[in-house]
Amino acid sequence: MNEDFVISVRDLYVNFWISGTGVNSFKDAVMLFGRQRALQKKQVLKGLNLDIKKGECFALMGKNGSGKSTLLRTLAGIITPEKGSIQIRGTVAPLLAIGAGLEHELSGYDNIRIMGTLIGLRGKELKESVQTIKNFSELSHDDLSMQIKRYSAGMMARLAFSISVCRIPDILIVDEALSVGDQGFQEKCAHRINEMKAAGTTIIYVSHSLTELKRICTRGACLENGRIAKIGPIDEVGMFYEQSFQ
Amino acid sequence: MLFYKIKNLYQLVYTIALKNIKVKYKNSVLGYMWSLLHPLAYLIIFIFVFSQAFANIERYPLYALVGLIFWTYFNNSMNQIINSIINNASIIKTIALPNILFPLSAAFAELVTMLLSLIPFFSLMLFFGLQITWHTALVVPAIFVYAIFTIGIGTLMGTFNVFFRDIGILWNTLSPALFYFTPIAYLSNLIPEKYQAFVQANPLYHYMTLFRDILFYNQMPSSRTIIITCLMAFVTFTVGLFMFNRYKKGFVSNL
CATH class of the missing domain: 3.40.50.300 (P-loop containing nucleotide triphosphate hydrolases)
Known part of the structure; x- marks a missing residue:
């Protein structure tokens, strides 16, 4: 290469x-098990x-x-x-579909921790990213404490995008x-x-x-x-x- | 490298399992209590309906409770594991993750729920006449083997459920039948001798025997029961993982 x-x-x-x-x-x-592929x-x-x-x-x-x-x-x-x-x-950080994987029943903070873990953040990095995401998304502490099903589409997008781009x-x-x-x-x-x-x-x-x-x-x-x-x-x-x- | 992979998988499983537990009870007032109330409701019905019919079983409530706890665990786990891949479609399609994470975390969440429910249930079992002997400690390896079996069969059915949603529907249809077919509320000798082969063909029969021997009869399970349960756990787990790995490449295009 x-x-x-x-x-x-x-x-x-x-x-x-x-x-x-x-x-x-x-x-x-x-019926055709073994003779023809099911897929x-x-x-x-x-x-x-x-x-x-x-x-x-x-x-x-x-x-x-x-x-x-x-x-x-x-x-x-x-x-x-x-x-x-x-x-x-x-x-590689993929930004394929905004909002995929967010859990609507949980709060913004919970979602940051879950999505952060899924995209590979651990321990200290994960803790620090909460503040970065909060700043970038411009969502208030009250917003992030709320279940995200109450978010507007724009707020949801802000949260999702901010999580995806929180590290370079x-x-x-x-x-x-x-x-x-x-x-x-x-x-x-x-x-x-x-x-x-x-x-x-x-x-x-x-x-x-x-x-x-x-x-x-x-x-x-x-x-x-x-x-x-x-x-x-x-x-x-x-x-x-x-x-x-x- | 392998250690890192396992640690990484564990952290992911833990996170998703915790999420599953949180979401499950988020909007209910009683929350976690429901996982206790569900088997208890059945227990009360059983005591009302069957305690006369099974007057010959000493400590019938304990007999039924042991069966109910481990049936509830199996049933809940199956419901969650079978749908775990479909339910996480949006994550699977957008983030590169080891997908086995989803069946494992569904299983882990249910295992934790069951273990937590054992604390109050043990007090209840003592009330119904459970004797604690050194045999009681065998419940730990027994739960381990049972969990492996559950993960195996759930992962197997969950894999095929991605391609044929009939599997999930089939399970929903069959699980009540399986509930009555498994000796949970009754003694297996209630079933006529000529049908005993069918009874023995039900894997859950052997696991129920395993748990009853330990918690109800306070005896070492027979070596036959031990071998059958361990072997079934090993085989279903291996086949489940094998099929999962073989067909996971088709997940994204079928979700």
């Missing part, structure tokens, strides 16, 4: 294993190659269903690839997560991403908004049907992506 690259993907294949629905699939699985295979990523340099801000584009989210999840270690290799240097990772993966919160908070998010960028974090950014991608990223790729159709400077890839709709 080249020293400059933090992510190297070679010949990556990812399959979905899908169980059919309804009586028939269950019956088939039982149907669907290839989502088909031999993908990708290198991302350290400190780079990389844009990922593509139509719905082209495999962007699957690629992000595979890079984050959530999906195990069928074939091929992925080499990743450093810690080596690689940040963002899946259209920033269109939440009020304008002030959106600016704050953009500012935090710039901070991370300055600190040397590599960012992979998925969005359908070309202006947003152009503002943040320098290089990008466009996915089509599980393969990379175009990779290069952001302007070229952006043009390619726009043309694919004409």
Whole structure:
């Protein structure tokens, strides 16, 4: 692996294993046990190659269903690839769906501790992060003591985002997560991403908004049907992506 | 490296288990008391209904209570473990974690609840005529073996429940039947001789025998019971984990 690259993907294949629905699939699985697989295979990523340099801000584009989210999840270690290799240097913080995993019956503080543990914070680091998250989210002590089911959508997003970005990772993966919160908070998010960028974090950014991608990223790729159709400077890839709709 | 992995998994299991316990009783006034009231309600019914019918069983309330405590644990654990993967879909799809964490923490939460309930239940058992002998200490390894069995069978069913939600529904349908099929409120010799093979085929029958020998008859369980219960725990645990590992790659695309 080249020293400059933090992510190297070679010949990556990812399959979905899908169980059919309804009586028939269950019956088939039982009746044909051993003769036919109960799960149907669907290839989502088909031999993908990708290198991302350290400190780079990389844009990922593509139509719905082209495999962007699957690629992000595979890079984050959530999906195990069928074939091929992925080499990743450093810690990965995925920002895939804002608010996922928050427990609505519990307080903001409880959720910070739970989500913090899940994303890998322990002991002293976890304790310190509570204050960081409190400051960043601008939620008051009263807000955080309250069960989060009483939060507004914006407050929920503030809490979730603040937990996800409370420490600076080596690689940040963002899946259209920033269109939440009020304008002030959106600016704050953009500012935090710039901070991370300055600190040397590599960012992979998925969005359908070309202006947003152009503002943040320098290089990008466009996915089509599980393969990379175009990779290069952001302007070229952006043009390619726009043309694919004409 | 392995030590770090295990420590990490333990911390995750502990956190999620604690969350499960908190959430379970968050909005109820009696909270944790419910885990005691549930078996107690059944115990009262059993005493009303069956104490005449089983007048030949000395200390019938103790007999029924032992069965009820360990049935309730099994039933609650199964309900939680089978759905543990589906219930945590949003976490599984967004954070890279060892997914075995979810069945384990569901099992851990139920185990802690059961162990806590044993404190008041032991007093109640003493009231109903439990004798404490050195055999009583055997309840600790017995609970351990039983917990392993529960985790194994729960994880196995939980894995398949991701792909075929029928499994969860099937369990909900069958668990009341299993409750009556297991000798909890009655003596197993109540079932005619010719059906004894069916009784023996029920794993819970052997675990009930194990706990009754220890807590009701104050005797060393027979070596047959010990071997069967340990073997079942080992086999279900191994098969459960094996199937989980084999099919976990399909979780994200089916949640």
